[in-house]
Amino acid sequence: MNKTLAYKYIDREKSWLAFNARVLQEAGDTSVPLLDRLRFLGIFSNNLDEFFRVRFAAIRRLSLTGITGEKYLGGISAQQLVKDITEIVIEQQSESLRILNIIESELETKNIFIITEADISIEQEIFLKDFFIQKVSPELVTIILNDLAEFPVLKDTSGYLAIKLVMKKDDEVRYAVIEIPKTINRFVVLPSHDEKQYIILLDDVIRHNLNNIFNIFDYESVSAHMIKITRDAQLDIDSDLSKSMIEKISLSVKDRRIGEPVRFIYDQLIEEDTLNFFLDKMKIVSTDSIIPGGRYHNRRDYMDFPNLGRFDLLYESKPPLPIPGLSLEGSMLEKISEKDYLLNAPYQSFSYLTKFLREAALDPKVVSIKITLYRLAKNSQIISSLINAAKNGKKVTVQIELQARFDEASNISYAEQMQLEGIELIFGIKGLKVHSKICVIERVENYKIKRYGFISTGNFNESTAKVYTDVTLFTSHQQILKDIMRIFEFFDINYRVHRYKHLIVSPHYTRTKFVKLIDREIIHALAGRKTHIKLKMNSLSDFAMIDKLYEASRAGVKIQLEVRGICSLIPGIPGMSDNIEAISIVDNYLEHSRVYIFGNAGQTEVYISSADFMSRNLDGRVEVTCPIYDQDIKKELIDNFDIGWKGNVKARFHSHKFDNKYRPRNHNPIFRAQLETYRYYEKKLEDITKKEKIA
Structure with missing residues (x-):
């Protein structure tokens, strides 16, 4: 038996790395437009950075305590997992470099050339000389390291050039470090020539000007190789009661920049003495992940690679569609008072959500707005609408999660803005992140209060709504x-456990409710009734929930899982999970919605949720799962799931082998799920238009 199958679960870290390998597959897929392949390469690198800052850092902490942690890690020790992760990542990094080289070669066939400092022409030299003097030189931070009493802190979000200067006098060696400025686009677009477009990386612009930077030194040779550090990003929040939550989070975010190193990546062509100098000075040891790489790191910057006006090398942009029956011009509240509506972004316009809040901010009959916020756009229209509402005399209450990972500083800034405008802020509950996506407004109608609101699977963020698939229910139920x-x-009063008639709320009820729903399917199956479970989520890693799904499978319940990321469940194992299939869709949009469908022997129940089947979502956060009562919306969500399930282009099977095999087409026509979902909404609009014409 395969070693993995000695246990019932797939390790979540390895499963996550398999997900990131699927992202890397998109970068290597020749059917994906070239510039989008570069974007996927950037996403792969960005994902890996966050993985090391959080998950690998946590495993490393556990390994250093000497505790094996097998109970929490699905049967593998923390020490072994650290080694396994490093090996997998080295292999993936090598593959990403291979893919990058292929993409660059293919770009050349499209007259796009990424050049180095060795390839600069006379005309480009003139352009770059001025560019360096005017733009780059003022932004450079260059530190000579030899004589410093204390080695400087290198930031884990930056790339650095490790410099070695061999002096003419006595062959003395000096070391320096140059931080690559983040205030300048990493990709410098050079003047085009003969219909050819040229790009040079900022790193190479700096390399080209090393003589200018170090001209005060009498050196014989100079070399520059890129290095990158990743640090433990876990927030350690003190318990000082005299400090506000904003102060505590602010201090913890500042401390993050000096967190323990967990990964060190270096150009494998770097001189051995230079590498040893930096490893020694930065106190990086063998328990850290030390990874040789190529000439360039921080490949996440490829997410912002310039399009050069070459839209022929990008996915066709699909405009977001309107929601049938719900206008952005009329009153949304009036329409929602009559029936529920569903927004499925980015297929449909996220503007409906901001329109809802703008209308509430201006409506004289609206007296209050309550909303939870987790991750926000850089220039958030949501915040503007809430401030507008407060200025118009509405009582606005905002629960903002200050510990939304890597968005802490942004959320603190927004919190301070809202405080100045008189908005009442709630900073959550000790030990519980608030991850729910909810909003309710109160409106005076006929001398009574009537409520309107929305519940979502995703963040109220206009930027991510363009690339994350999420559903939002607008309701006056x-x-x-x-x-x-x-x-x-x-x-407000979190020592009291409330009862809810319709919503399923973590941390008190979500686990028990989902167990009951699965148990009901088991009872139906054992009684010989046809039934099924269809679950769409980001991650499935809670062992108890996996065991319950295994139990349902053994009882004969057919289970279909669309899990984008981590899947610790092992599907298709005889006697354990014969009736379970699990796929992951990775495509142009990031699959982010959570939709849970229970067949209930023909009386199907459908839920949308902010929660995945992870222990933290079920037991350690405030999450909200909402039942869908509107029959049309229920059908729409089931249709959406089934469209995803039919996908045979971007769907891969989850497996303990981590091989990311594509779902076979079996002579069926090409069916790309995300494209077919867009067509589904187009057809809905066409059908309604036809009915209106007939009427």
């Missing part, structure tokens, strides 16, 4: 909205 009000009461 008074009992559901009463439950939302109870959640805000829980934020």
Whole structure:
């Protein structure tokens, strides 16, 4: 038996690395437009950075304590997992470099050339001389290291050039470090020539000007090789009662920049003495992940590679569609008072959500707005609408999660803005992140309060809504909205456990409710009734929930799982998971919505949720799962799931082998799920237009 199958679960870290390998597959897929392949390469690198800053850092901490941690890691020791991760990442880094070289060669066939300092022409030399003097030189931070009493802190979000200067006098060696400025685009577009377009990396612009930078030194030779450090990004928040939550998070974010190193990447062509100098001075030891790489690191910057006006080398941009029956010009509240509506972004316009808040901010009958915020856009229209509402005399209450990882500084800034405008802020509950996506407004109608609101699977973020697939329910269902009000009461008085009639709320009820829903499917199956479970989520790693799905499989329940990222469940194992299939879709959009469908012997129930089947979502956060009562919306969500399930272009099977095999086409026509989902919404609009014409 395969060693992995000695246990019932796939290690979540290895499963996550398999997900990132799927992203890397997109970068290597020749059917993907060239510039989008570069974007996927950047996403792969960015994902890996965050993985090392958080997950690898946590495993490393555990390994250093001497505790094996097998109980929490699915049967593998922390010490072994650190080694395994490093080996997998070295292999993936090598593959990403191979793919990058192929992409660059293919770009040349399209007259796009990425050149180095060795390839600069006379005309480009003139351009770059001025560019360096005017733009680059003022931004450079260059530090001579030999005589410093203390080695400088290298930031884990920056790339550096490790410099070795061999002096003419006595062959003395001096070392220096240059931080590559993040204020300048990493990719410098050079003047085109003969219909050819040229790009040079900022790193090579600096290399080209090393003589200018070090001209005060009498050196014989100079070399520059890129290095990159990744640090433990876990926030350590003190318990000083005299400090506000904003102060505590602010200090912890500042401390993050000096977190323990967990990964060191270097140009494999670097001189051995230079490498040893930096490893020694930075106190990097063998327990850290030391990874040889290529000439360039921080490949996440490829997410922002310039398009050069070459839209023929990008995916065709699909405009977001309107929601049938819901206009952005009329009153949304008036329409929502009559029926529920569903927004599926980015297929449909996220503007409906901002329109809802703008209308509430201006409506004289609206008296209050309550909302939870997790991750926000850089220039958030959501925040603008909430401030506008406060200025118009509405009572605005915002629960903002200051510990949204890597968005802490941004959320602190927004919190301070809102405080100045008189918005009441709630900073969550000790030990519980608030990850729910909910909003409720109160409006005076006929001398009574009527509520309107929305519940979502994703963040209220206009930027990510362009690339993340998420669903949002707009509703005036008074009992559901009463439950939302109870959640805000829980934020205020969190020692009291509230009861909810419709919503399923973590940390108190989500696990038990989903167990009951699965148990009901088991009872149906054992009684010989046809039933099924269809679950769409980002991650599935909670062992108890996996065991419950295994139990359902053994009882004969057909289970279909669309899990984009981590999947610790092993599908298709005889006697354990025969009736379970699990796929992952990685395509132009990031699959982010959570939709849970239970067949219930023909009386299908559908839920949308902010929660994945992970222990932290079920037990350690405030999450909200909402039932769908509108029959049309229920059908729409089931249709959406089934479209994804039919995908035979971007769907891969989850497996303990981590081989990311594509779902076979079996002579069926090409069916790209995300494209077919867009067509599904186009057809809905066409059908409604036809009916209106007939009417």
